[in-house]
Amino acid sequence: MELLSGGEMIARALEDEGVEYIFGYPGGAVLHIYDALFKDCKIPHILVRHEQAATHAADGYARATGKPGVVLVTSGPGATNAITGIATAYMDSIPMVVLAGQVQSHLIGEDAFQETDMIGISRPIVKHSFMVKRTEDLPIMIKKAFRIASSGRPGPVVIDIPKDLTRPDAKYEYHYPETVKMRSYAPAQRGHTGQIKKATKLLLAAKRPIIYAGGGVLLGDASEQLTQLARELNYPVTKTLMGLGAYPGTDRQCLGMLGMHGFYEANMAMHNSDCILAVGARFDDRVTNTVGKFCPGAKVIHIDIDPASISKIVMADIPIVGPVQSVLTEMLAQIASLREKDSSLPDKPALEHWWQQIEEWRAAHGLFTGRRYGESDMIMPQQVIQSLYRATKGDAYITSDVGQHQMFAAQYYPFDKPRRWINSGGLGTMGFGLPAAMGVKLAFPDMDVACVTGEGSIQMNIQELSTCTQYDSAIKIINLRNNNLGMVTQWQDMQYEGRYAMSTYEDSLPDFVKLVEAYGHVGIQVTNLADLDGAMDEAFAMKDKLVFLDVIIDPTEHVYPMHIAPNGAMKDMWLSKNERT
Amino acid sequence: MRRIISMLMENEPGALSRVIGLFSQRGYNIETLNVAPTDDPTLSRLTLTTVGSDLRIEQLTKQLNKLVDVVKLADLTEGAHIERDMMLIKVRASGAARHEIKRTTDIFRGQIVDVGPNIYTIQIIGTSEKLDAFVAAMSDVDILEVVRSGVAGISRGEKVLSL
Numbered sequence: 001m002e003l004l005s006g007g008e009m010i011a012r013a014l015e016d017e018g019v020e021y022i023f024g025y026p027g028g029a030v031l032h033i034y035d036a037l038f039k040d041c042k043i044p045h046i047l048v049r050h051e052q053a054a055t056h057a058a059d060g061y062a063r064a065t066g067k068p069g070v071v072l073v074t075s076g077p078g079a080t081n082a083i084t085g086i087a088t089a090y091m092d093s094i095p096m097v098v099l100a101g102q103v104q105s106h107l108i109g110e111d112a113f114q115e116t117d118m119i120g121i122s123r124p125i126v127k128h129s130f131m132v133k134r135t136e137d138l139p140i141m142i143k144k145a146f147r148i149a150s151s152g153r154p155g156p157v158v159i160d161i162p163k164d165l166t167r168p169d170a171k172y173e174y175h176y177p178e179t180v181k182m183r184s185y186a187p188a189q190r191g192h193t194g195q196i197k198k199a200t201k202l203l204l205a206a207k208r209p210i211i212y213a214g215g216g217v218l219l220g221d222a223s224e225q226l227t228q229l230a231r232e233l234n235y236p237v238t239k240t241l242m243g244l245g246a247y248p249g250t251d252r253q254c255l256g257m258l259g260m261h262g263f264y265e266a267n268m269a270m271h272n273s274d275c276i277l278a279v280g281a282r283f284d285d286r287v288t289n290t291v292g293k294f295c296p297g298a299k300v301i302h303i304d305i306d307p308a309s310i311s312k313i314v315m316a317d318i319p320i321v322g323p324v325q326s327v328l329t330e331m332l333a334q335i336a337s338l339r340e341k342d343s344s345l346p347d348k349p350a351l352e353h354w355w356q357q358i359e360e361w362r363a364a365h366g367l368f369t370g371r372r373y374g375e376s377d378m379i380m381p382q383q384v385i386q387s388l389y390r391a392t393k394g395d396a397y398i399t400s401d402v403g404q405h406q407m408f409a410a411q412y413y414p415f416d417k418p419r420r421w422i423n424s425g426g427l428g429t430m431g432f433g434l435p436a437a438m439g440v441k442l443a444f445p446d447m448d449v450a451c452v453t454g455e456g457s458i459q460m461n462i463q464e465l466s467t468c469t470q471y472d473s474a475i476k477i478i479n480l481r482n483n484n485l486g487m488v489t490q491w492q493d494m495q496y497e498g499r500y501a502m503s504t505y506e507d508s509l510p511d512f513v514k515l516v517e518a519y520g521h522v523g524i525q526v527t528n529l530a531d532l533d534g535a536m537d538e539a540f541a542m543k544d545k546l547v548f549l550d551v552i553i554d555p556t557e558h559v560y561p562m563h564i565a566p567n568g569a570m571k572d573m574w575l576s577k578n579e580r581t
Numbered sequence: 582m583r584r585i586i587s588m589l590m591e592n593e594p595g596a597l598s599r600v601i602g603l604f605s606q607r608g609y610n611i612e613t614l615n616v617a618p619t620d621d622p623t624l625s626r627l628t629l630t631t632v633g634s635d636l637r638i639e640q641l642t643k644q645l646n647k648l649v650d651v652v653k654l655a656d657l658t659e660g661a662h663i664e665r666d667m668m669l670i671k672v673r674a675s676g677a678a679r680h681e682i683k684r685t686t687d688i689f690r691g692q693i694v695d696v697g698p699n700i701y702t703i704q705i706i707g708t709s710e711k712l713d714a715f716v717a718a719m720s721d722v723d724i725l726e727v728v729r730s731g732v733a734g735i736s737r738g739e740k741v742l743s744l
Contacts, residue, residue: 308646
């Protein structure tokens with residue numbers, strides 16, 4: 001058996017695990033590891049400009065590919081800088097393995113230079129964490145970390161590695177295990193057949209059914225099964241912010257996103273349904289509005305790999321714990337056998353009536369009518385997203401930051417394929433979009449990758465423009481620039497009588513075109529609607545350039561629909577500044 | 582309702598902090614906590630008591646089960662069980678009170694485990710309720726110190742919490 005140092009073991013184990021990229025930043029505690037990577041490791045390392053960006057880039061890579069993202073940071077500030085990105089991945093259940101350096105074992109607890117209790121700090125935002133005590137344990141711990149991160153309900157795993165355990169002169173036998181068993185970790189492999197039968201019966205008996213699909217459908221690679229089931233039954237489908245792409249967004253049966261800024265027809269259909277099939281969704285407060293008023297007439301079937309997600313917020317009438325793909329496959333078989341016995345299932349007249357109602361809602365207040373675009377001459381943010389959709393033929397990977405632009409992108413870019421929409425849904429992390437786009441572009445270099453952002457969010461990780469220069473990351477940045485923190489001012493308009501408390505920047509914004517040019521990229525500013533499509537096409541025509549499209553938009557536009565809170569139900573929405581349900 | 586939740590967890594550094602952290606993170610209360618190694622050196626047994634609605638307790642046990650360090654978990658209050666809390670209580674014992682304290686201790690089937698010219702240290706074992714009752718019975722006595730182990734529990738009959 002081969003003898004390797006701790007640093008070499010890490011390099012080799014990551015290779016043996018099939019890791020494609022390491023996103024990281026060197027520092028004192030990880031120098032042995034970096035030297036091992038430098039000397040003998042085939043995995044390219046992406047040097048970011050801030051550790052937060054390393055985690056977001058790894059996260060973007062993971063969301064687009066389904067494979068765990070890998071991060072390597074040093075101790076102390078390297079580790080703490082990674083925290084926001086780890087929390088982002090945790091909230092959205094993204095597989096990630098974070099290798100964090102630690103001070104030498106004998107210094108731990110002595111407030112040594114760049115020492116921080118990474119295991120302690122990261123505890124509430126990781127799926128699990130390991131503190132390495134012996135060099136010999138590194139391979140098995142790395143294997144366990146990858147297994148835990150990528151199975152069951154995925155999530156980030158931290159490995160804390162004291163520097164002395166990676167020193168080059170202490171060599172141990174290296175063996176990377178094929179598989180690993182953990183007595184206390186066994187995610188469900190399949191759903192309970194009896195429960196699936198019960199659920200199928202209920203589903204087929206529904207008169208006003210709706211399928212509510214969440215991020216779990218994407219994480220569990222079950223879009224195909226979900227689509228098949230919905231089409232088989234001709235049931236409407238609504239998706240959460242995290243579930244966009246789980247069912248083709250341009251399909252007639254798709255009611256679009258639901259929730260706080262969900263489509264009118266989606267929220268109305270949810271509220272009035274008699275049976276909700278929730279798949280890999282978690283009844284987040286951004287979906288339910290007031291829980292006590294949530295969908296009063298609906299029976300709930302809830303499929304999730306995580307038992308703790310079921311009946312956490314809304315009681316499930318039929319809970320099914322299991323991987324969504326296998327459960328839906330079994331459900332499809334059940335549907336076929338039930339329909340063989342009774343071909344009148346599901347209730348077609350009721351369904352026809354239900355669709356009629358939904359189409360009425362859609363016609364009355366659906367998006368894509370242009371009616372909510374303002375009267376001013378300025379470009380409306382929705383038009384920018386529609387221009388982006390047109391230029392990319394709806395087939396790009398879109399990352400976003402957090403705020404109004406995120407909601408406009410979610411509403412006006414219907415995703416037909418899974419894993420194309422990359423955004424921080426749970427934690428709502430501004431600064432996510434640019435580094436995430438870098439990670440996606442590395443995974444799919446031949447695809448169009450665009451980051452939809454705003455001048456607030458982009459400045460939270462704008463230093464990554466330099467990383468993009470170093471690795472020729474030809475992403476497109478679409479900056480919806482309204483010169484204020486849009487979602488904040490929207491709330492201030494609605495709830496604080498338009499007092500813009502610290503949500504504007506005076507005249508302190510940089511000239512973004514000059515700024516990106518300074519990094520070696522291309523910047524284009526657009527102020528007239530007439531120039532928008534041309535500029536968008538120009539940007540995407542530059543295949544090997546990062547192009548920053550600085551689009552000056554109407555600063556007064558709000559995102560609608562918007563749930564009326566507090567005490568509102570799913571059906572209670574603002575439809576514009578002065579119209580409500 | 583009061584629940585006694587008992588679990589086997591990996592005897593690993595950080596395991597306890599994950600359990601405790603979960604409680605503060607998700608806003609649950611711990612009333613008592615008891616943790617010690619078992620006959621299997623790789624496993625610790627942790628028992629805690631908490632109060633909450635059925636729904637909340639269900640969510641809590643699911644969250645605990647999700648922790649990779651938690652190997653197995655049981656809500657002992659779901660079935661017949663035995664619970665024991667141990668208390669050491671140091672009281673001022675002089676003059677006429679000395680005799681009365683001894684008698685009360687006997688009634689509670691406690692033991693005086695340390696004696697000084699003016700103090701008794703009494704050991705009482707039983708349910709939390711019994712221990713509370715003893716403290717109440719000492720209301721006229723000058724209590725100097727109270728130490729309790731927290732509840733440890735085990736199911737009655739054949740039912741076991743083991744791997």
